[in-house]
Amino acid sequence: MSIIMQLLSAALAALCYVFYSMRYFQMLQLNGYSGAKLSKWTAGNGFYVTIISCVIVLAAIIADFFGVKTLLFLPAVALFGFFVLYKIPSSVPVRVTKRLLRLMFTAGAVMFAITFLALLAKLAVASYIIAVLSPFLIMLVNVCLKPMEKAISKKYLELARKKLDKINPIKIAVTGSYGKTTLKNMLTAMLATRYRVCATPESYNTPSGISLAVNNNLSYTDEIFIAEMGARRIGDIAFLTNLVVPDIAVITAVGNQHLETFGTLENIIKAKSELLQNLPCGARAYFNGDNAAAKYMYDSYDGNKTLTGRCGQVRYENAVMSVKGLEFDLVSGAKKEHIFTKLVGKHIPQMICLAAAVALSLGISMTDIKNAVLTLKPVAHRLQMMYNGSDVIIDDSFSSNEAGFVSAMEVLSQFSYLIKVVITPGVVELGKHQYEINHRLGGVAAKHCDYLIVIGKNASALKSGAIAGGLSPRCISEARSRSEAMEHYKKIGGSKAVLFENDLPDNY
Numbered sequence: 001m002s003i004i005m006q007l008l009s010a011a012l013a014a015l016c017y018v019f020y021s022m023r024y025f026q027m028l029q030l031n032g033y034s035g036a037k038l039s040k041w042t043a044g045n046g047f048y049v050t051i052i053s054c055v056i057v058l059a060a061i062i063a064d065f066f067g068v069k070t071l072l073f074l075p076a077v078a079l080f081g082f083f084v085l086y087k088i089p090s091s092v093p094v095r096v097t098k099r100l101l102r103l104m105f106t107a108g109a110v111m112f113a114i115t116f117l118a119l120l121a122k123l124a125v126a127s128y129i130i131a132v133l134s135p136f137l138i139m140l141v142n143v144c145l146k147p148m149e150k151a152i153s154k155k156y157l158e159l160a161r162k163k164l165d166k167i168n169p170i171k172i173a174v175t176g177s178y179g180k181t182t183l184k185n186m187l188t189a190m191l192a193t194r195y196r197v198c199a200t201p202e203s204y205n206t207p208s209g210i211s212l213a214v215n216n217n218l219s220y221t222d223e224i225f226i227a228e229m230g231a232r233r234i235g236d237i238a239f240l241t242n243l244v245v246p247d248i249a250v251i252t253a254v255g256n257q258h259l260e261t262f263g264t265l266e267n268i269i270k271a272k273s274e275l276l277q278n279l280p281c282g283a284r285a286y287f288n289g290d291n292a293a294a295k296y297m298y299d300s301y302d303g304n305k306t307l308t309g310r311c312g313q314v315r316y317e318n319a320v321m322s323v324k325g326l327e328f329d330l331v332s333g334a335k336k337e338h339i340f341t342k343l344v345g346k347h348i349p350q351m352i353c354l355a356a357a358v359a360l361s362l363g364i365s366m367t368d369i370k371n372a373v374l375t376l377k378p379v380a381h382r383l384q385m386m387y388n389g390s391d392v393i394i395d396d397s398f399s400s401n402e403a404g405f406v407s408a409m410e411v412l413s414q415f416s417y418l419i420k421v422v423i424t425p426g427v428v429e430l431g432k433h434q435y436e437i438n439h440r441l442g443g444v445a446a447k448h449c450d451y452l453i454v455i456g457k458n459a460s461a462l463k464s465g466a467i468a469g470g471l472s473p474r475c476i477s478e479a480r481s482r483s484e485a486m487e488h489y490k491k492i493g494g495s496k497a498v499l500f501e502n503d504l505p506d507n508y
Contacts, residue, residue, distance in 0.1 A: 006119040013130075014112035018104055021134045025104060026094040028142060033099070033149075035139035042135045057132065099149060107141045153208060160211035161243060169198070169222050171244050172358065175229040175237060175275050176252030176294070177268065178401045180205065181379055182343075183252050183351045184228050189376055190359035191224055193368040198222040205230030207240060224362075229275065232261045237274035248358060249275050249285040252351065254293035256437065257401040260429040269293050276301050286357050290350045306357050309350055314357040316349040323414050330356055330366065337366040341373050344414075345383050346407040381503070383411060390495040392418060397503030402427055405441050408501050409448040415497035422449040423485050424501040426458030435461045443469030449499070451492055453477045453485045 024038065031037035094100070111130050130137060164171065172187065174180050181203050188199045200213040205228040218225060229240045254265075254272050262268045276285055276297065287298035289309035298307050308314045316339075319328035325342040328349050341348060356369050364372075378384040381398035392415055396408045405427060412420050422445050426438040438458040442465020445452050452471060454462040459478045466476055479485035482503070489498065 006116060010112050010116035010119060013115040014108045017111045017115075017130050017134060018108045021107070021138060022094065024135045024138050025100060025107075028103070028138060029094060029097075029100055033103075033142055035142055038135060038139060052132075099152075102149075103138070103142060103145060106145060107138050110137065110141060153211075156211045156215060157207060157243060160214035163214055163218060164225065164244065167218060167220055167222065167225075169218075169225045170195075170248070170362070171246040172224065172226045172248040172250065173229050173241060173244055173246035173275055174226065174250045174252065175231070175272055176250075176288075177255040177257040177272075178399075178404055179252035179288075179347055179351055180228045180230070182347070182382065183250060183355055184226055185379060186351055186355040186373070186376060187250075187358055188226060189372040190355055190364050190369050191226075191362060193372055194364055195223040195362070196221055197224045197226065199226035200228050203230075204228065205240075207243065210240060210243065231271045231274075232258055234262075234267065234271050235274070237271055238278050241275050241278040245280055246275075247280075247283050248361075249279055249283060250354060250358060251275070251285065251287045251294045251297055252354065253288050253291035253347070253403065254297070255291075255401050255403050256430060256433065257427075258429050259433055260431040263431065265293065269297060273297055273300075276303065279303065284361070286354055288350050288354050306361070308353040308357045312353065312357075314353050314360065316353050319349045321346075321411070321414065330369070332356070332360055332366070335366050337370045339370055339373055341376055343376055343378055343383070344385070344411045345404075346410055347403070383408060392497040394497065394499040397500045400427060400429075400502050402437055402441065405501055406444055408499055409444055412497060412499045413448045418497040419451070419492065419494045420449040421451045421453065421489060421492060421496050421498040422501055423453045423455070423482075423489060423498060424462065425455040425503070426462050427502060428458070434458070438462050439465035439468075442466040445469070446471035451475045451477070453479060453488050455479045455482065455485050 024042070027041045028035070028038045031041065111134075114130055174184050174187070176183075184199055188197050191197045196219070198213070198218045200210055201217070204210065204213055210227050210229075213227070214225070225244075227240070227244045227246070229237055229244075231237045251272060254269055256265055256268070258268065259265070262271060279285065282304070284304040284306065285298075285301060286306045286308060287301075288294045289298065289307040289312045291309075295307070298305060306313050310316065314330070314332045317329040317331060319326065321344060325340060326344055326348050327338065327340045330337045330339045330353065339352065341352070352373060356366075359369055360366075379398075381395050383399075384395040386393040386395060394408065394412060396404070399405065399408060405424075409422070412422065424445070426441060428434070430437050435458075438461035442452070442454075442462035445462070446466040446469030449471070452462070452466050452475065454476065455478075463473075463476050463478065467473055477485075477488040479488055
């Protein structure tokens with residue numbers, strides 16, 4: 001084979017391997033480019049990976065034995081591997097970003113070099129080892145690119161910092177274990193009645209997400225910037241606070257989400273408190289008093305502060321929930337306004353109160369707040385109601401915390417005239433408390449549903465909790481995947497209200 005043919009063959013092989021490895025690239029991206037988490041995912045899906053590896057090795061041996069051009073097998077093997085890997089359920093599509101493209105190009109170049117050297121050494125069959133070891137090769141390339149990626153990230157962060165300093169909008173930081181995106185959307189709607197507002201999109205709450213929002217979305221005419229801030233470890237919120245330097249801090253609610261990485265609720269409170277500890281002089285903080293941990297943070301904070309909720313300075317009274325939505329009285333001092341929203345859930349009056357307190361401090365009237373709330377639509381996949389004939393679908397698939405689980409069950413119970421079905425994998429990232437909490441949530445579900453379909457690793461805990469809570473074992477089904485859960489659901493007759501509670505990320 002001539003050098004040119006070897007180069008072309010190696011290029012074809014590299015393209016095939018990159019195509020084959022797309023699921024690994026997707027999982028690495030979903031896991032925040034953590035090689036350790038990709039390794040864990042690969043181990044957890046070992047059945048599929050083993051099948052692919054065996055077929056690749058077998059194809060190489062057959063090709064070599066019969067003297068067939070080994071590289072002719074590559075497209076077929078790549079397609080086979082691609083489709084077997086894509087049999088693993090996925091809900092989050094790959095996002096084509098510059099970082100992902102850099103990783104794919106570099107990994108492809110390494111694959112090209114290995115294949116070309118194997119061809120030169122007349123060991124074409126050895127190039128198949130790339131496909132077998134592709135997740136580990138991708139992890140290695142990812143590690144090698146880390147210094148460059150950090151430098152690029154630092155550059156974008158610095159650009160965002162300078163742009164914020166130059167525009168100097170009123171900066172609002174929102175953090176909490178849950179409720180951040182809902183609160184941010186409410187606050188944006190209220191403030192937009194008077195100001196030009198820019199907020200971080202969707203659930204962008206990391207350094208790269210916030211810097212992207214500032215660099216791409218923040219206009220020089222914007223008067224307010226709202227940044228959602230998330231954390232998985234101590235120090236994350238402090239970093240984000242020093243990036244944004246907020247004038248206003250909002251604590252939505254603090255719970256046991258991410259216990260796996262934080263270890264204890266105390267550590268979660270400590271992480272969220274970094275926002276308060278790093279506020280500049282003169283800043284003001286707002287707390288949801290209906291959440292015990294947020295109330296504790298309020299009591300511990302010595303700066304300018306406002307408490308909201310049932311007993312707060314801005315409070316709600318006479319809350320009533322129905323299948324049509326929620327209504328309550330919003331009270332601030334001598335001012336009172338009757339509020340109606342199509343949003344549902346126990347946390348909604350709390351979040352509206354919290355957003356209203358901030359809006360009132362910035363000169364928004366109670367009437368404008370009422371009208372803004374009327375326009376609010378559910379965040380996609382967060383207690384989002386849809387209808388399919390006589391069936392009601394409650395999509396709460398982006399909820400992943402204990403409080404949200406309980407709130408969703410209360411919403412489901414409003415549909416007393418329908419057969420109530422819950423499809424859920426439970427709650428994750430709870431560390432050593434995972435079984436205990438999911439067992440408890442199974443008991444909660446038993447009180448609100450007629451049928452329970454449980455998926456995945458928490459199935460045993462949820463099922464035992466539901467049985468202990470009084471739900472008949474005949475009304476509980478176990479499924480290995482979402483598609484299998486839907487098969488169980490279709491067997492239930494009559495008009496139904498189905499709640500999809502938490503749809504686990506693909507890395508679980």
